């Protein structure tokens with residue numbers, strides 16, 4: 001069974017769904033660590049409630065990304081982590097972690113990439129008047145939301161949708177699709193390409 005670390009900067013609802021999906025079931029992974037770059041991330045509290053070890057390391061205490069990631073790498077080695085799952089981690093992964101975890105880091109993004117990469121993808125889709133958006137799970141490379149796509153699912157944007165209603169629809173899909181995709185990836189060690197309309 002693969003040992004997974006989840007990286008989260010915010011609420012951590014995806015982290016929670018990934019942990020809960022393993023409860024009472026035989027899964028291809030076990031979440032052994034929650035890492036955050038934000039001291040007030042609610043994900044840290046969720047980790048306590050879920051009984052998952054959690055760590056916050058501030059990037060502000062390091063001269064550069066290399067030094068920061070050297071300490072994160074030390075933590076990952078201590079927990080014998082095999083695979084990294086980014087779940088609302090709002091920081092680019094640098095060469096040190098990318099080299100050590102080559103092909104073993106994935107991310108979830110609230111749009112149909114390559115549309116609306118970067119910050120506030122939901123706001124970008126509404127601003128653009130898009131009729132369809134969605135969720136993408138992809139491998140992480142050095143770019144911003146640019147790595148090879150593993151799974152996508154579409155969400156219709158209705159004229160009546162607000163930011164909150166669209167975010168709810170997207171997160172509902174995320175909470176099912178992320179644990180499911182992670183399990184399939186780590187169990188079979190193979191890539192799933194899936195596109196379906198809601």
Ligand code: GAR
Pocket residue numbers: 008010011012013014015087088089108109110118119120121145171174
């Ligand atoms: C998720 O919707 C995720 O897709 C998004 O942040 C949210 C985190 O929610 N990620 C990005 O925008 C990455 N560019 P959570 O903290 O409740 O899991």
